[in-house]
Amino acid sequence: MSTITSSRNIEDLRLENLVKSFGDFLAVDDITLTIPAGSFFALLGASGCGKTTTLRMIAGLEDPTSGTIKVGNTDITGLRAFQRPVNTVFQSYALFPHLDIFENVAFGLRRRGIKDVTPAVEAMLELVELAPMARRKPAQLSGGQQQRVAVARALINQPDVLLLDEPLGALDLKLRRQMQIELKRIQTEVGTTFVHVTHDQEEAMTMADTVAVMNAGRIEQMGHPADVYELPKTAFVANFLGQANLFSGSVTGRDGEDLVVATNGLSMRLPAQRNSATGTELLVGVRPEKMTILDEVDAGKIPTGSNLVTGLVTDVSYTGVSTQYLVEAPWGQVLNVFEQNVIVGDRCEVGDPVLVHWAPEHTFGLGS
Amino acid sequence: MVVGVAAKGGTSIAPGAQRRSRTGYFLLLPGMAWLGIFFAIPIATLFMTSLQAPVEGASGQYAPAFQVSNYADAIIEYWPQFLRSFLYAGIATLLALVIAYPLAYFIAVKAGRWRTLMLVLVIAPSFASFLLRTYAWRTILADESPVTTFLNALHVLPDDRILNTSIAVIAGLTYNFLPFMVLPLYAALERLDPRLIEASNDLYANPITTFRKVTWPLSLPGVVAGTLLTFIPAAGDYINAELLGSTQDRMIGNAIQTNFIDFRDYPIASALSFMLMAAILVLVFAYIRRAGTEDLV
Numbered sequence: 001m002s003t004i005t006s007s008r009n010i011e012d013l014r015l016e017n018l019v020k021s022f023g024d025f026l027a028v029d030d031i032t033l034t035i036p037a038g039s040f041f042a043l044l045g046a047s048g049c050g051k052t053t054t055l056r057m058i059a060g061l062e063d064p065t066s067g068t069i070k071v072g073n074t075d076i077t078g079l080r081a082f083q084r085p086v087n088t089v090f091q092s093y094a095l096f097p098h099l100d101i102f103e104n105v106a107f108g109l110r111r112r113g114i115k116d117v118t119p120a121v122e123a124m125l126e127l128v129e130l131a132p133m134a135r136r137k138p139a140q141l142s143g144g145q146q147q148r149v150a151v152a153r154a155l156i157n158q159p160d161v162l163l164l165d166e167p168l169g170a171l172d173l174k175l176r177r178q179m180q181i182e183l184k185r186i187q188t189e190v191g192t193t194f195v196h197v198t199h200d201q202e203e204a205m206t207m208a209d210t211v212a213v214m215n216a217g218r219i220e221q222m223g224h225p226a227d228v229y230e231l232p233k234t235a236f237v238a239n240f241l242g243q244a245n246l247f248s249g250s251v252t253g254r255d256g257e258d259l260v261v262a263t264n265g266l267s268m269r270l271p272a273q274r275n276s277a278t279g280t281e282l283l284v285g286v287r288p289e290k291m292t293i294l295d296e297v298d299a300g301k302i303p304t305g306s307n308l309v310t311g312l313v314t315d316v317s318y319t320g321v322s323t324q325y326l327v328e329a330p331w332g333q334v335l336n337v338f339e340q341n342v343i344v345g346d347r348c349e350v351g352d353p354v355l356v357h358w359a360p361e362h363t364f365g366l367g368s
Numbered sequence: 369m370v371v372g373v374a375a376k377g378g379t380s381i382a383p384g385a386q387r388r389s390r391t392g393y394f395l396l397l398p399g400m401a402w403l404g405i406f407f408a409i410p411i412a413t414l415f416m417t418s419l420q421a422p423v424e425g426a427s428g429q430y431a432p433a434f435q436v437s438n439y440a441d442a443i444i445e446y447w448p449q450f451l452r453s454f455l456y457a458g459i460a461t462l463l464a465l466v467i468a469y470p471l472a473y474f475i476a477v478k479a480g481r482w483r484t485l486m487l488v489l490v491i492a493p494s495f496a497s498f499l500l501r502t503y504a505w506r507t508i509l510a511d512e513s514p515v516t517t518f519l520n521a522l523h524v525l526p527d528d529r530i531l532n533t534s535i536a537v538i539a540g541l542t543y544n545f546l547p548f549m550v551l552p553l554y555a556a557l558e559r560l561d562p563r564l565i566e567a568s569n570d571l572y573a574n575p576i577t578t579f580r581k582v583t584w585p586l587s588l589p590g591v592v593a594g595t596l597l598t599f600i601p602a603a604g605d606y607i608n609a610e611l612l613g614s615t616q617d618r619m620i621g622n623a624i625q626t627n628f629i630d631f632r633d634y635p636i637a638s639a640l641s642f643m644l645m646a647a648i649l650v651l652v653f654a655y656i657r658r659a660g661t662e663d664l665v
Binding site for chain 1: 564566567570571572573574577586
């Protein structure tokens, strides 16, 4: 039986060749990854991509079909949920309705036979700013407060890994933003490894130091949020993590560090090291906010060497911070373009012929 | 932010609640009228009958009076039946709980698509008459029946028989009222969120501790409802004692029946009925207080 100590040796969480199938359906398809100790790791993907199944296998609530789960060098694959040094913040919180907040938080400590739980519980309630609520029942708390009880109830056990299953999904947008910052603060304070499952790409990028984008049971790409966003390696990642404009084309030549690509009768350039396609056929991509939209008459302002597409504005949405344009290219493809609203009243209108350009260094290449 | 939410959490009455509660009273009216005509008035009549005195010279005739001694007479004559009723009903309720809990748990949690079928099977025996089913037990538990022969071979029966012993009466009560235990337990367990079990497992509770600390407390409303629905009718039952027991196993229901039908001693029969009701009420209130249902979810 472990006791709470202030200085602990947190170890890496390792998944090795993890597979889970439900009948014919392969929910998790051979995942191998190491989650460094003390990191805030986000598993990002659409529903049904296997991210929650992965989390449940780490928690011990689901048995893997094959593969191993290790904390440091200790294999925990065979341990039951109640034997693992891992705790979970459940999607719907799963607070015990018959116990008050204090007893909910004390639950794990009591099960491990710790006699005097009061100081630890009080300190934990202090951390999540719920000390005055100790004797309330979960049903008497708001969604955000229940969420923090769920975090406190898991964290108090000082797990090697804290698993968060869409923990903010039930909260409204404003509270969600607040809790994102809160969770990040708590994670920094306690230093535990957090594994966060979410379908909200903004949430993943805001909170995590490492994001893994999952699709169809596999990890498509993993890395620092900014790296994954700026240089996606697959079309799925480019579209799931933010938005992307993708043009199919083929490499026609090389100009110094840049590749020259023919696409839809146009010639575009991108740095060779930003191309992850292996053959000559590829998708040329660019993020909407990297593009600049200009009136046709301002053609002279375009820097030489820029990638350029002409088109007609088909939709303008003003969102306050930025304006989102839909621009139809001559070959029928509709592009997404964001423009910061720096200058008031200087907007293109629907039907305007426009020029959309961006720098080659913001372009990336993907396998098609 | 915390303070603001805390203040809001204190007063959770919705603005429309006031008007809605008044509508509720109107909706109560038909039920209240029903209770008044078919419960309150008969109870009052019963109470008055229990205080009547015999008319001199006319056997079986009673006149309104205030003869409180009827109660004392009834108690002195029939206290063993009273005790037996509560003892048999108590044991039968406990047995029903022990049998019904795993059954209800299985139906609610594990049965999956067989759930409806299994629930129908629990209720199916009730389609046959209560009396008929109890008669059937006479055959099953008869002295030369396979059940009795088998148990005798194991030498586990104190009197070498089952029929006409207290064992048969308790078995009959348990059998007859089992569905009333299964159904409320099923309803409580079916509502139990499986994620709470997972959360308990995740928080270092092994399956046994999870049952003690999560499943059992959350099923308590079903346990309370089931035990009441079993105990109350079992304590007042007379069919099982009549058909399955000996004269040594008579319960209070039998005493009431005999006094009403055979002796035509209406005041004593009424006094017994009234005391049975009062005793059950007191027991039920004490039980509910102890179980603390108002504190449950």
